[in-house]
Amino acid sequence: MSFIEELKEHLQNVRSAQDGQPAPRLFVPEAKWVRAEFIRLVEHFEREPGQLSPERLIELHQEWSSDDRVVSYASNLAILLQEGFLHGEPRNVIEEHVLIGMMRRMGFSVRALSLTRLLEIDRLSTKAWHQVPRGTSRLNGPAKYALEIRAVRKQGDHQEVSPIGEVFLGLSGRDAIQWLLHVEAAQSIGPTDDWRLSRETAKQLLLTPEDVRTESGWDESALAHSWATLRRLGALGVLELVEEMMDPEGLISGYRLMNEGKRLLEALLAPSETPFSVLAATLSQDESLTALEKEGGGHPGLDTVFNSSAIATARQARLVVHEIRNALIPAQVALESLYNSVVGSQVEAEVARFRPRIDPGIDRALKFVTDLLKTSELAARAPEGFDVLRVLADAVASLATPLRIQLHVAPDLPSLSGYRERFVLAVVNLLRNAEQAGAHQVLIDCILEDNQRNLLLTVDDDGPGVRPEDRERIFQRGISLRPGGAGEGLALVKDIVAELRGKVACVDKPDGGARFRMRLPVAERTPR
Known part of the structure; x- marks a missing residue:
């Protein structure tokens, strides 16, 4: 799972907890237990004749104990295990598997229940090791990162997703990465900030898109930027981290800026403001003011x-x-x-x-x-409940059109939850689409499905219809079947329906014309 996916999963868990579904409490081993077990394992190496040379034993001890890295590693591994195949297992089982991970990473031959389990432990162990930033004992995982960039905020003994996090959850792919970079830049305290990319670092990376050194490892003082931030940029696909596999760690010996990373950084440093840069700065300032208000009582x-x-x-x-x-x-x-x-x-x-x-x-x-x-x-703003019949009436009233529009809406339908104005815009776009295609009459039908969980909204027109091979592609941005069309209307409809956790499709209409069908979860069943 990529860093972006892990961050989204964490924020969705926080959001679920907000909606009354408590997130599981994850066990993290005590630091003193981790340190004691680490010493015991190193002593075992020392007692075994021919296992390790004194020089390698010293290197092993320094590698794991420097800046208490062993504690951060064990904490990361425990969390990853519980988010994986040890979900809900008791403390002693988790500690046992953390020890197996430590032993195998150090080079012990360990017997486990199965080869499959060993392979999974090795995979999570490598991930846990590389989540620990060089030169700091703080965890650099998604949960800590979300707090640092204010994508979540603490409210008493629980957390809630902030507007910064809500924007991120609404984005995907390149947009999601670009949003994080803008948020980091808006909040950064300078090039050595472990959690936020500074504009100075972005400029330096563009000036020096490749810096690969042949010596084993880097002296952190040789680079005036945070190693943790470089690692995170690597996880986001902005950089390619070049590693020397001299030992199990895989020492970083340089980086190369990816082509996509170059475009992302250039967009970040664009001389003119963009929607992302304005919103990132605004929401970051809001979160700072909120934090100050809390500190003031x-x-x-x-x-x-x-x-x-x-x-x-x-x-x-x-x-x-x-x-x-x-x-x-x-x-x-x-x-x-x-x-x-x-x-x-x-x-x-x-x-x-x-x-x-x-x-x-x-x-x-x-x-x-x-x-x-x-x-x-x-x-x-937060999503809100709204009445479907009123939305449909507003959409029809907003159009100056010769279309004959009939509404067949079942009485007392449950509300939907989302952004009302956006859904009005989706319906308006469907009606305009019908008119532009040459339709003269539109029938809008809405019922509650038998399972009581979804509304089924159908928009029928008497136009020329849509060929079966085009019924999926017309929702793609930039695709229009009409000469001169921008290909934006139906793509926007799909986006808005997705915001409501619903689905929209163009389906067969036996008597001719086009039929658009939306399945929309009702408010009582829809997460906020």
């Missing part, structure tokens, strides 16, 4: 969090996005018509000369405002 709750500057940012973002999209999309469609109309004419070459300067600019602006809307909405 205040007890901020959700109202304090969501009535913050993030709300103002989101409101402004929605206005900007609305105006820019309303201006650019019709212009984009008109330009496409213009390009088609001049094909074969005397001005075709002249228009083609300017087109590379026009189209990318419009595409870039539309992507920018889409990202702005996505990030601002995710952090602006």
Whole structure:
């Protein structure tokens, strides 16, 4: 499991605990027990004739005891074991497996219950070893990292996911990594910060994209940046860490900046602000103010969090996005018509000369405002319950359209939980899609499924329909079956339905036309 996946899993566990599902309490071995067992194991090596030379014994002791690394390693391994095949096992079983991991990493021949179990212990042991940052005894795992970058916050004896964490959970792939880098940069206290990438370090990595040394290991003073941060960038795929397998540790002897990492760092250091940079700075400042309020005796709750500057940012973002999209999309469609109309004419070459300067600019602006809307909405406020019939009525009322729209909605349907305005936008996009395809009539049907857990919402139109081979691809961003279409509407519908933990599909409609079907979990069954 990658670092991003581990972090998401941790935040989802914290969120589940917020919703009344207590997270399991993980056992961590006592430091004094770990140190005592470590000495016992090293003494065993010393007593065994011919096992290790005195020089290697000294190296082994220094390697494990330096900065109390053995304690951090044992804690990491215990947690990984409990998150894996030792889930729910008692303390003595966990301690036994931690010892097996220590012994095998030191070079002992150990008998276990099965080869499969040994292989899994070895895998987790390697992971636990490399999670310990060089030069610090603090754990560098996802749980500690989430606290450090304020993706979670402590509330009494429990934790809750902060807006920073909520934004991260709403992103994936490159966007998720870019968000973390922006958050780190907004909070960094300098190049030696173990938990946050500084802008100075990012600049240095771009200036020196490769630094590989032939000597065994690095003197930390040779690099004016945190080793823990370099390791984390390696886990995120920004860097490739070059290792010399001289011993079981695999000493770092350098790094190479990946091509994707170069693009991520360049975006981080862009001279102009971006939706990510603005939101990361805003939410980080909010979390700092929240922490200061708590230290001063205040007890901020959700109202304090969501009535913050993030709300103002989101409101402004929605206005900007609305105006820019309303201006650019019709212009984009008109330009496409213009390009088609001049094909074969005397001005075709002249228009083609300017087109590379026009189209990318419009595409870039539309992507920018889409990202702005996505990030601002995710952090602006908590999801809320809303009535489906009122949402559908609002969506229909907001359209100035010749479409004949009928609503067949079962009475007393349970609420959905999410961002109401976003769902209105999804329904509006489906109706506009039907109109643009040439439909004259739309029927919207919504019922509660027999299992009482989901609403089934169907949008039927009498247009030309969608070919079976296109029914999945039309939800991909940039794919449009209509000449001049931007390919954004149905992709946005899919994103919004996913936010509600639901699914949307274009399915067969026997009597012709298009049918879009959404299955949406009701609020009582949907995690917040």
